[in-house]
Amino acid sequence: MQHLIISAHPNKNSFSNALAEALAADSRNNNANPMIRNLYEIDFNPILTNSDLSQIKDGLIPPDISREQKLLKEADLISIVYPLWWGSFPAVLKGYFDRVLTNGFAFKISTDGPEGLLKGKKIVLHTSMGNSVEEYEKKGILDAFRQIHGNEVFGFCGIEIVGHFFYPRISDSSEEMKNRYIEKALENYQPIFSSQQQIPVKM
Numbered sequence: 385m386q387h388l389i390i391s392a393h394p395n396k397n398s399f400s401n402a403l404a405e406a407l408a409a410d411s412r413n414n415n416a417n418p419m420i421r422n423l424y425e426i427d428f429n430p431i432l433t434n435s436d437l438s439q440i441k442d443g444l445i446p447p448d449i450s451r452e453q454k455l456l457k458e459a460d461l462i463s464i465v466y467p468l469w470w471g472s473f474p475a476v477l478k479g480y481f482d483r484v485l486t487n488g489f490a491f492k493i494s495t496d497g498p499e500g501l502l503k504g505k506k507i508v509l510h511t512s513m514g515n516s517v518e519e520y521e522k523k524g525i526l527d528a529f530r531q532i533h534g535n536e537v538f539g540f541c542g543i544e545i546v547g548h549f550f551y552p553r554i555s556d557s558s559e560e561m562k563n564r565y566i567e568k569a570l571e572n573y574q575p576i577f578s579s580q581q582q583i584p585v586k587m
């Protein structure tokens with residue numbers, strides 16, 4: 385099982401990157417093959433340009449996009465780990481989606497409407513935030529985060545969303561609390577790893 389972990393936090397010592405590292409270690413313990421793609425470390429260029437758009441339209445995929453698409457194609461399980469910034473993804477992650485999830489790779493549009501092309505893959509989203517979950521529930525937008533960050537991006541591409549976890553008040557949380565969140569996150573992966581073991585090995 386190939387597990388692609390996409391992390392989008394500039395600080396190596398952040399909760400997000402600690403969680404990404406823990407997910408990778410846990411994957412190895414569960415016979416999955418993890419790869420962390422930290423978009424800041426690889427200096428991913430998030431700006432979708434007119435030149436990108438015209439090349440993609442002509443079926444020419446710029447090399448930095450094609451490299452990421454290959455990793456996505458090979459992945460059975462994808463984890464996205466990011467802090468909530470202005471109610472959304474950090475710009476580098478949004479730009480990764482803009483540039484990598486291209487028409488013809490992640491989806492296609494036919495006369496029957498849009499069709500996701502990344503079927504058969506599972507994804508788990510991890511969103512750390514400064515606010516509490518209750519604050520967002522009170523405003524009625526927690527579910528909107530699930531829809532917009534999850535279904536509108538990955539659901540559209542045909543990927544099965546198997547979990548979306550929110551980590552509240554991370555900026556004020558103790559190390560102990562952060563470790564508890566990480567432990568809980570790893571527990572949430574157990575059903576995914578055990579169900580995968582029953583799937584026959586791909587030829």
Ligand SMILES: Cc1cc2nc3c(=O)[nH]c(=O)nc-3n(C[C@H](O)[C@H](O)[C@H](O)COP(=O)(O)O)c2cc1C
Binds near residue numbers: 399469472514
């Ligand atoms: C530019 C910026 C925008 C932010 N916007 C939000 C926000 O909209 N909602 C929220 O709850 N927290 C917001 N925060 C707080 C971060 O989500 C929080 O610091 C982060 O999740 C902490 O986790 P980390 O240790 O992985 O950085 C913002 C922080 C920054 C730097």
